[in-house]
Amino acid sequence: MSGALRLPPGWRLAAFDEIGSTNDEAKGLAKSGTPEGMVVWAKRQTAGRGREDRRWESQDGNLFCSLLLRPGGPVPELGFAAALATAEALFDGGVSLKWPNDVLLNGRKVAGILLEAAADWMVVGIGVNLVSYPEGTPFPATSLQAETGRVETPAAILENLCMRLFQWYRLWKGEGFTPIREAWLEYAHPVGTELVARTPISTTKGRFKDLDKDGTLILELADGGLHRVAAGDVYFAS
């Protein structure tokens, strides 16, 4: 890949034409002591991963990147910052966020985020469907081009995304999760939206009530009780 990318101060780029998974590359760099701010970007992934080792379809022309941070431990809150930064980088009025870290365009998934972390590193992997998307996924997918007709290069979106994420990360260091949580709520499904939360052991239907101070999803059940979801998949009830 050619052409210099404008990155935030101190951030550096490792660019590949093809790679297994940008997250795996970033994890390797993390373990070998690379300082934070390393951005791994690939044109193509042959083994792109979602959460729970699911597959992430990684067609040419879409964006695949992973950012190495060292926030001092695993910080799931930064996944919300990454989703927000991705939403902002797309500059489109149809963008919204779905718990925990999905970015939707007109209600369909346009980007996903994979967080991996250990005691002294965190890798934030982001995949954005710019020009194509897979058919037949359990949660409907889409691309920026399919929804808006806009054709953006991965480089342009990556630049915007890094700028926005840098700013959220700096804010998080100063003020914690509060401003990220508030901004996330502005983009998220409105309070009262009927959601179905699935974990490996349960399926729970309820109305979106709030995002807790630690990023936990709070649902209000039909009987008025509250149900907290720390990890899982969320669908819109139909």
Ligand code: BT5
């Ligand atoms: C995610 O997982 O949404 C996280 C995806 C993270 C991908 C990036 S790409 C750069 C970096 N390197 C990696 O190896 N990964 C990260 P999850 O919520 O588990 O969603 C995965 C599910 O979404 C799959 O099981 C499919 O049903 C569906 N899916 C697969 N590919 C998709 C795509 N391109 N667009 C939308 N949905 C997709």
